[in-house]
Amino acid sequence: MPSGTLIAIEKVSKHYQRDALVIRVLDGIDITIDRGDFLGLMGPSGSGKTTLLNLIAGIDRPTSGRVVVEGKEISSLSDAALTRWRSSNVGFIFQLYNLIPVLSAFENVELPLLLTKLSKRQRREHVMTALTLVGLADRTSHYPRQLSGGQEQRVAIARAIVSDPALLVADEPTGDLDAKSAQEILDLLGKLNTDLKKTIVMVTHDPHAAERAHKVMHLDKGVLTRN
Amino acid sequence: MKLWRFVIKSALRNKRRTFLTIVSLAISLFIVNTLASVIRGFDGSDPTGPARFRLISRHKVSLTNPLPESYWEKIKQVPHVEAVTPWSWFGGVYKDSSWENQFARFSVDPEIYFKLVEGEVTIPEDQKKAFIEDRRGGIAGKSLAAKQGWKIGDTISIKGDIYPVTIDVVLRGIFTAKKVDDENNLLFQHMYLEELTGRKGIVGTYWMRIDSPENSAAVAKTIDTMTENSDAETLTETENQFLADFVSMMGNVKGLISAIGLCVGVVILMLAANTMAMAVRERTTEVAVMKAIGFTPGKILGLIVGESLAIGLLSLALACGMGFLLYNVMDFRLPGLWTPMVLTPMTVLIAATIAIGISLVSGLIPGISAARLGVVEGLRKVA
Numbered sequence: 358m359p360s361g362t363l364i365a366i367e368k369v370s371k372h373y374q375r376d377a378l379v380i381r382v383l384d385g386i387d388i389t390i391d392r393g394d395f396l397g398l399m400g401p402s403g404s405g406k407t408t409l410l411n412l413i414a415g416i417d418r419p420t421s422g423r424v425v426v427e428g429k430e431i432s433s434l435s436d437a438a439l440t441r442w443r444s445s446n447v448g449f450i451f452q453l454y455n456l457i458p459v460l461s462a463f464e465n466v467e468l469p470l471l472l473t474k475l476s477k478r479q480r481r482e483h484v485m486t487a488l489t490l491v492g493l494a495d496r497t498s499h500y501p502r503q504l505s506g507g508q509e510q511r512v513a514i515a516r517a518i519v520s521d522p523a524l525l526v527a528d529e530p531t532g533d534l535d536a537k538s539a540q541e542i543l544d545l546l547g548k549l550n551t552d553l554k555k556t557i558v559m560v561t562h563d564p565h566a567a568e569r570a571h572k573v574m575h576l577d578k579g580v581l582t583r584n
Numbered sequence: 585m586k587l588w589r590f591v592i593k594s595a596l597r598n599k600r601r602t603f604l605t606i607v608s609l610a611i612s613l614f615i616v617n618t619l620a621s622v623i624r625g626f627d628g629s630d631p632t633g634p635a636r637f638r639l640i641s642r643h644k645v646s647l648t649n650p651l652p653e654s655y656w657e658k659i660k661q662v663p664h665v666e667a668v669t670p671w672s673w674f675g676g677v678y679k680d681s682s683w684e685n686q687f688a689r690f691s692v693d694p695e696i697y698f699k700l701v702e703g704e705v706t707i708p709e710d711q712k713k714a715f716i717e718d719r720r721g722g723i724a725g726k727s728l729a730a731k732q733g734w735k736i737g738d739t740i741s742i743k744g745d746i747y748p749v750t751i752d753v754v755l756r757g758i759f760t761a762k763k764v765d766d767e768n769n770l771l772f773q774h775m776y777l778e779e780l781t782g783r784k785g786i787v788g789t790y791w792m793r794i795d796s797p798e799n800s801a802a803v804a805k806t807i808d809t810m811t812e813n814s815d816a817e818t819l820t821e822t823e824n825q826f827l828a829d830f831v832s833m834m835g836n837v838k839g840l841i842s843a844i845g846l847c848v849g850v851v852i853l854m855l856a857a858n859t860m861a862m863a864v865r866e867r868t869t870e871v872a873v874m875k876a877i878g879f880t881p882g883k884i885l886g887l888i889v890g891e892s893l894a895i896g897l898l899s900l901a902l903a904c905g906m907g908f909l910l911y912n913v914m915d916f917r918l919p920g921l922w923t924p925m926v927l928t929p930m931t932v933l934i935a936a937t938i939a940i941g942i943s944l945v946s947g948l949i950p951g952i953s954a955a956r957l958g959v960v961e962g963l964r965k966v967a
Contacts (some may be wrong), residue, residue: 398936416876416959429709437880444878451963455873459593464585469877 363556364390364413368424371408371579382408384579387424392523395550395557397570404576406560407528413558414526415443424522444472448517448555450527454509456501456516462488463497465567466515473520487515491545507538514545518555525549527559531566543569591890598863602895605859609899609942610906612852613935617907619845620931623838634704634822636797640671641790641807643816647830650786651816653778662806664799665792669696670774672788674751683916687728688769689742692791694721700793704762711736711757719776720769722753725767726760731915734758749780791823846963849938856946860892864950871954872962881955888954892947893940900939904932945958 371383382405390396390413398406411417412424414429424432431442456465466487470480488494491511501509510530517525526544531539547569549555559570567573575582596602641659643649650672659668674689694716698705706716707723715721724734734740740753753772761767778784794803804820807843811818821829831837864871878888907927911918916925 368672396888411960414876415962440875440878440880443876447875449876455963456871457870459597460585464590467585468590468874471585471590472878472883524677 361392363391363392363394363427364388364558365423365425366390366409366413367421367423367425369409369412369424371405371412371417372420382579383412383419386579386581388574388581390468390556390558393550393554393570394558395450395547395571396559397567397573398558398560398576399562399567399573400576400582401566401579405579406576409576410526410528410558410560413524414447414449415439444469445520446522447525448514448520448522448525450510450513450525450530452529452532453535454501454506455511456509457510458501461498461500461513462493462504462512465501465512466519469516469520478521483519483521484515487519489511490518490549505538507541510534510538510542511545514542514549518549520554523556525555525557527557529560529562531561531563539563539566587887591887591894594863594867594887595891601859601863605856606895606899606902608855609896609939610902612848612855613899613903613939614906615848616845616938617903617927617931617935618925619841619848620934621907621911621925621927623841623852624926624928624931630743632863634701636800637793637795638700638823639792639794639800639803639807639820640823640826641792641818641820642788642826644808644819647789649816650788651790651818653785653787655790655811655816655818656787658810659790659792659807662803662810664794664796664803666795667696667699668790668792669693669700670787670789671791672774672786673746674742674744674772674777675746676744676751678740678742678901687732690769690771691774692771693774694723694771699772700791701761701766703760705766706761707757707759711759714756719773719779720752720754721756722770722772723757724755724770725757726758727767727915728770729755729758747777747781749777751777751780751849797822801954824868849942852943853936853942856892856896856942857949859895860888860946861950863891864888865952867954868957868962871957872959875957875962876959885948885951885955888951889944889947892951893943896939896943896946900936903935905937907931 366388368384369383370381373380373382379426381461386409398409400406408417412419412432413426415424415426415434419432423430426446429442431439434442439563460468463484466484467480468544470483473480474482485494485497486499491514493508493511493515496504496508496512501512504512525546534542543566546559548555550557557570559566561567567568620833641651641655643651653670656668656670659665669692676689676693677687678687698707698712707917709721715723722740724732724740729735734755736755736758737757740755741750742753743750751772753770753776759767774787792803794800800822807820808818874884875881904927911925911927
């Protein structure tokens with residue numbers, strides 16, 4: 358496993374203001390995640406785990422504190438810079454897959470590459486590599502509605518890895534799947550972590566899923582309760 | 585896949601809604617095209633064209649009041665007048681009153697007519713000569729002859745309504761005109777009409793060519809002064825003024841048509857904006873995912889406006905296709921409209937401006953909202 362800190366969360370707090378009420382979602386969190394780690398984030402609903410995942414992924418900003426990824430403080434980047442940073446550094450895996458229904462599996466995976474300067478041939482190579490990795494090279498022309506839930510999630514994973522990001526963030530990736538499909542997805546995530554050295558941060562409710570992680574952190578009411 | 589392909593796929597995700605939107609927009613743009621064609625037909629003047637060299641004298645009281653034939657000689661003598669011909673609207677019924685058989689029929693002096701329209705009308709010399717030499721002869725515009733299936737030598741019989749006679753005009757020539765409207769005319773000899781009506785010596789209007797547009801005011805004043813205090817006082821004006829007066833006789837039709845056009849435009853805007861807003865609202869999560877994976881707000885805005893533009897341009901193509909087929913190919917015209925309804929580059933440009941403008945506005949409103957959407961906020965809509 359490659360060594361060195363990839364992500365440093367330093368005294369991060371996240372508050373929401375609802376009328377006169379201040380909701381403290383995260384409160385003074387400190388975490389370091391090493392390159393090649395597979396971190397599980399667990400906790401009850403409303404504990405702040407998705408919010409923490411969003412901060413790590415750079416789609417949300419902390420109220421206070423710093424989020425540093427590969428030595429770069431992403432919480433201080435402009436919106437445009439943060440968007441560019443995400444496109445090359447983070448792969449997203451959602452509970453409900455969130456594929457674009459009008460695009461085929463191939464086109465869904467190709468979508469992030471449309472933002473790059475890769476040629477059509479290079480894009481095709483990248484997409485086919487990603488789809489082969491997730492075992493769906495024979496489903497390129499299938500649309501999301503023609504795929505099972507497990508297959509949709511595998512296409513979503515292919516989309517997440519196609520631009521070869523260092524970090525994969527997964528929010529309840531097995532939450533909408535049957536046990537067999539969930540197992541397959543967890544196997545795939547494990548393979549991406551061990552074979553491709555991807556750093557994975559996964560939010561889950563499922564203790565079986567969490568077992569796949571090298572490290573599990575528990576959140577409750579916005580604070581880390583145990584590692 | 586290119587981004588434009590994604591735009592097209594997005595536009596077609598709800599095929600029924602997109603189809604209905606395109607058809608609705610196309611019908612509205614077609615109405616705009618039609619109204620623009622009607623206005624264009626009314627406003628056929630060209631302030632910089634050869635019409636500047638032509639003046640028209642009519643009865644001061646009304647266009648329906650005739651002028652005496654004796655004015656012909658008098659007007660010929662007016663300084664700066666190079667040529668003058670009687671020009672009388674015959675009206676009448678050709679076959680029946682259906683719109684296919686509506687076209688303009690005028691009696692003119694054949695030799696002088698060609699002097700008046702020199703450079704604007706083209707006709708083979710032998711046909712021109714045949715028309716001049718045959719008292720019953722007539723000439724028709726190329727598009728009119730093609731529409732009616734006329735050929736040289738055919739006799740065209742028109743039963744008069746203003747004049748209580750039936751004319752049997754022998755087609756001696758077919759001309760082409762620079763202004764397509766002029767090709768919808770049938771012209772025959774003034775003397776033939778005079779003969780049939782028993783030499784009453786009446787003329788509808790006098791059309792004349794002058795040496796310079798700068799002399800138009802002086803010539804008009806001379807003619808009108810000459811006929812002052814007579815039974816048939818004249819009103820002499822340029823061809824462009826004459827056409828404008830003719831349209832104004834119908835009231836503010838242009839204003840009414842423009843108002844209808846504006847209402848149609850507003851309705852299309854609302855329709856298109858509503859459709860795009862619905863389409864984008866349904867895709868909140870999708871937009872959030874795209875932003876998460878690296879699509880910038882500008883790219884998101886571009887995709888949504890592009891989708892709106894694609895719908896607008898498809899509608900425009902459909903509307904212009906319908907207009908071209910109906911007006912330019914089938915020569916359909918509204919009953920009572922004397923000029924052909926033709927889809928011109930200008931009417932297409934008007935419709936294109938409206939289509940593009942509306943597409944941009946209707947795409948920008950939801951597009952800006954989508955571009956501003958926070959990723960977390962957008963993802964939360966499903967979670």
